[in-house]
Amino acid sequence: MRMPQPFRGMLAAIGLSAAIVLSTAVPANAAITVTLSPTAGAVGTRVDALASNCNQNATAVVEGTDVSIALPRNNNNAQGNFTVPQGMKTGTYTVLVTCGSDSASAKFTVTSGSGAATGGGSTASDASSAVLWSGAGIVLAAAAGMWLLKRRSSAAA
Amino acid sequence: MGESGGAPEPAVHRPEPAFRPVAAVVLAILLAGGLGLVVGSVVPMPHLRLPQFGDDPFAVADPAGGDWLGRSEPTRVDIEAVGVHAPLTGLGLDRNGDFEVPALRKPHEAGWFEHGPTPGEFGPTVLLGHVDTDRSGPAVFFPVKELEAGDVIEVTREDGIVVVYEVTGTESYPKRRLPYEEVFGVEAVPALRLITCGGEFGRGGYAENVVVFARYAAHRKATEQDERRPLNGREHFLD
Known part of the structure; x- marks a missing residue:
């Protein structure tokens, strides 16, 4: 009986690897x-x-x-x-x-619940106040334009 | 369309009948727009909160289910997309219970919140860095607000492992309403957050915190190329 020898080896190898897989999986x-x-x-x-x-x-x-x-x-x-x-x-x-x-x-x-103080402010652009002032400028210009229109129309009348 | 007041006088040019109503409409639009800008810049914009997934933060997260790393402190952060190569220092809380931040005289340095998970561990790793300092102008985290979804952030650990994260989004919050559940909450995989300042600068410092959200993508043993990367020193930020 020569055949069983490699078979036995293979079986052992399969058994061993199965055991390894099982032991690592669970x-x-x-x-x-x-x-x-x-x-x-x-x-x-x-x-x-x-x-x-x-x-x-x-x-x-x-x-x-x-x-x-x-x-x-x-x-x-x-x-x-x-x-x-x-x-x-x-x-x-x-x-x-x-x-x-x-x-x-x-x-x-x-924590205190607040955020982090991660800046010194040197690059702050303050975009918000730029928007505020340009908005105010537009309002003024529009109001002046309307006043002019009104004046011209009443002058024409 | 214009009314013809009597006989036309060819010598006098009169554009007004058509001009005046158009001008009035344009001016009215300008007036409304200008008022909108004024009001909009004074009244703070309401902030949209992302909905949380139910009540249970662990519904989609299984801390033991992944092949996550053990604890090892981070030493540096590299963000190729925006040229950040910074050393990391450990940060905790100050006496008032506020977050410690890197020293203002070290504009090149970022820090990590050392009471939280380390990179690659399950949970949120939080890095903090200045957007600017009094003397340096732009500081270490000045460019992080430019990060977009998909950008890569790499954090190197003391044990020589580089953890790779992918940016998922960037948000800005009023400092008084920093959403801890999102910034310090778990995700399905290890998470990374970069915190810096943004918004208006006033007496109390910046009004907002900019938060970059990123999630774990991979990790690797630091290569020679990784180790050769330059670190941006203090001189990198002085004008």
């Missing part, structure tokens, strides 16, 4: 990750939290505050939300999610 225990959206915001912002690969109900706390969040199971994830409470100081906070015996965290930054 990790035994994928790590939990936490994602927040948005990642920054002012007091009153609603923040959604997603614990990926957490296939059960989870809970979370915003460390250093008394905010706690329930994350009910949702498909293969757990998901919930909280609202940045009045009086929460600006700064960066850790949102720690506990999923069974695992935990993971993500950061949220409480």
Whole structure:
């Protein structure tokens, strides 16, 4: 029996590659990750939290505050939300999610809610006031023209 | 069409019967247009908000579903389309809870919001840069308002990976009403936002923030060509 030898080799190779494919495609225990959206915001912002690969109900706390969040199971994830409470100081906070015996965290930054001061003003064109003055000029010219028309017509009459 | 007041007098040229009503109409249009310009420049234009997809930001986003990168801080940003080649510094919040910005004496430098995701990680990476400074005139992010959908932005990370983003749009918002849900919210893929100033300049600085929205397209190991790219230094911006 010579034939089985290569067959056995092939079978082994197929089996091995199948095992590799399976083990990479379905990790035994994928790590939990936490994602927040948005990642920054002012007091009153609603923040959604997603614990990926957490296939059960989870809970979370915003460390250093008394905010706690329930994350009910949702498909293969757990998901919930909280609202940045009045009086929460600006700064960066850790949102720690506990999923069974695992935990993971993500950061949220409480800001004043305003934009960024990204300019000194040296190139500001102030287009708006240019528009204002040209508009005013046109109004004046039109009014003067109408007055002239009126005067000529009454002079002709 | 004009009325003939008695016998025509060939010696006197009288264009008025036809001229006057036309002139009146033209002047009325001018008057209305001028008034429109005046009112329009005084009353702020209402801003259209893009509709959000429902209530759930994760409806179209699966943070664990893609082959996204781990954490590594960005070091530089390159935008070939508008000639931006800038070093990046880490930025957080100042004492008032406002966004830190690069020093005004470093017009060539941009920054990244270091409490958020790094480039290639899932979530929004936010870069901030000045549009101008008192002394330099135009600064590092002066040209980003010219970016159009499809333009490429490349951010290099400390680990030597270059993350490539594609611009999806540019918006301008009053600073008091920066839409955090859009700027700091998740998208289906890792996202990038460039923030600079725009609008009118007054006592409180610029009135608006210009935000460039971009989304992840690809990443690569930095090539020799990438590493040879010049960085625009401070001297690039001094007049």
